[in-house]
Amino acid sequence: MKKKSILILCASLAVCIALLWLLQALLMPKYMGSVKEGALIGEYYDNAGNNDVVFIGDCEVYENFSPITMWEEYGITSIIRGSAQQMIWQSYYLMEETFQYETPKVMVFNVLSMKYDTPQSTGDQTQREAYNRMTLDGMRWSDSKWNSVLASMTEEEKEWQGQWSYLFPLLRYHDRWSQLTAEDFQYLFKKDQVSDNGYLMQTGVKPYEDEHVQPPLVDYTFGENSYYYLDKMVELCKSHGTQLVLIKAPSLYPVWWDEWDQQMVEYAEKHDLLYVNLLETQEEIGIDWSKDTYDAGLHLNVYGAEKLASYFGRILVDECGVADHRGDDTVSAVWAEKVATYYARKEKLEAQS
Amino acid sequence: MKRWMAFLLVLCMAVGFAACSTPEAPTTDGTTPNVGNPGDPNAYYFTHKGTDIRLNGDMEAILKAIGEPKKYTEETSCAFTGLDKTYTYDSFVIQTYPKGDKDYVYMFWFLDDMVETPEGVKIGDTQAAVEAAYGTDAYNGKNAFITKKDNYSMTVILKDGVVSSIQYTIVIG
Structure with a gap:
């Protein structure tokens, strides 16, 4: 009798957990429609391993570099671990997590996020949390994720012990039931791949016409916390024998102040790092801002991203010694599929735009 | 058996309570956040x-x-969806945020000495003039006078002892 009771109890518990899991899966945003950015981090795991180059950072990496172009032109195997307004502490923990899956030859970090020293410094905290979710919810469970959660939480999240909602997202998304759409049911168990090795393709064109003005700052010095995580990146990459390359993507806004650039130049010199400010080489890259951006200079479209990948791939080969894998049949077979998917997506998006 | 059923019930209730104590889940609507108080007569202004x-x-x-x-x-x-808009005039710039189907002023800053603050401070004024208008408490000890009122902020930046920038913004965060 006692044995039967335990069995019933276990079965009840299992059903309860399964229902909660199902409910959670249903209520969590799927990021398959208009806001695909939230799906990027989760896509890494299917493409992890054997990448010689890993890009880490905010929209300036996942919108601006085409890994497929770098493969086609140089045989470089690369992937982007980017997410919208990714903070530097999130980049650090993504980097740390990446080393659990692979040890790339080069880690490329976009330095725009140096301007945000704390979660509070980004402005509106509701928006900050939405961005946090897009980076953190997609990560698999690990110490890196947990530490990233703790470093990322807004003051409001801390007040209601929000860290547990990253462990059990149902706690956060319980009120989405009234916003559920067909997408939530369609992608309940399996999502589409929205990116090409982390690159989020855009085919639209919205020319850059006028300078985006911003007022001067009281203080241009990057914060201590930003430098703390940049230092940790340097140490982390060094400990794995990976070359850390700092870049500033050629996006025209938000403004990349000269005073910021100078700090990165000095930091790179001090730590013997390669720092490439791609804003300074726009002409060499061949970016045409009347055709190569889909949002007036904030990001490149696919035509610009291909030009930038072509330019930066040469730097990776010449200055970092990244190898050409096109002679390797196994690797080539894997990338042939990626290339086919890329061009099918490009064709489809071009037909839509 | 009853104890276990009670435990399950308590577990479900705990999840429910915890869930209900959180603020509304974040969305991706709007760029500059909708934290403003449109039409606030106490907000900073210039004429x-x-x-x-x-x-x-x-x-x-x-x-x-x-x-x-x-x-x-x-x-x-x-x-994020939505557009922040920037209007550049000869002597000042205004940036707005969207709320509903309207746009409201989020930030403005001066470009030259043809406009001035309600206290009479303009670009090119000396540090002494700024101090006379806003007091020493507003000085950050380095290069700026910063005043705050509710969730608004005014910043006067000095360069080589004279005013180089005057900015007003809604403080968010």
């Missing part, structure tokens, strides 16, 4: 052509009163 241009002011009404800018740009942001 141009007899019109008060005020933080949280209705941009449509401002445009009607002072006319079209010489330059207009729109800014998006990563992942």
Whole structure:
């Protein structure tokens, strides 16, 4: 009798957990429609391993570099671990997590996020949390994720012990039931791949016409916390024998102040790092801002991203010694599929735009 | 058995309570966040052509009163929907945030000495003039005078001892 009771109890518990899991899966945003950015981090795991180059950072990496172009032109195997307004502490923990899956030859970090020293410094905290979710919810469970959660939480999240909602997202998304759409049911168990090795393709064109003005700052010095995580990146990459390359993507806004650039130049010199400010080489890259951006200079479209990948791939080969894998049949077979998917997506998006 | 059933019930209730104690889940609507208080009469302002241009002011009404800018740009942001708009006039710039189907002033800053603060401070003024207007408490000890009122902020930046920038913004965060 006692044995039967335990069995019933276990079965009840299992059903309860399964229902909660199902409910959670249903209520969590799927990021398959208009806001695909939230799906990027989760896509890494299917493409992890054997990448010689890993890009880490905010929209300036996942919108601006085409890994497929770098493969086609140089045989470089690369992937982007980017997410919208990714903070530097999130980049650090993504980097740390990446080393659990692979040890790339080069880690490329976009330095725009140096301007945000704390979660509070980004402005509106509701928006900050939405961005946090897009980076953190997609990560698999690990110490890196947990530490990233703790470093990322807004003051409001801390007040209601929000860290547990990253462990059990149902706690956060319980009120989405009234916003559920067909997408939530369609992608309940399996999502589409929205990116090409982390690159989020855009085919639209919205020319850059006028300078985006911003007022001067009281203080241009990057914060201590930003430098703390940049230092940790340097140490982390060094400990794995990976070359850390700092870049500033050629996006025209938000403004990349000269005073910021100078700090990165000095930091790179001090730590013997390669720092490439791609804003300074726009002409060499061949970016045409009347055709190569889909949002007036904030990001490149696919035509610009291909030009930038072509330019930066040469730097990776010449200055970092990244190898050409096109002679390797196994690797080539894997990338042939990626290339086919890329061009099918490009064709489809071009037909839509 | 009953004890276990009670445990399950308590577990489900705990999840429910915990869930209900959290704020509404974040969304990706709007770029500059909708934290403003449109039409707030206490917000910082300056006057141009007899019109008060005020933080949280209705941009449509401002445009009607002072006319079209010489330059207009729109800014998006990563992942978020909505547009922040920038209106550049000869002597100042206004940035807005969207709320509903309208745009409200989020920030403005001066470009030259043809406009001044309600306290009479303008670009090119000396540090002494700024101090006389806003007091020493507002000085950050380095290069700026910063005043705050509710969730608004005014910043006067000095360069080589004279005012180089005057900015007003809604403080968010």
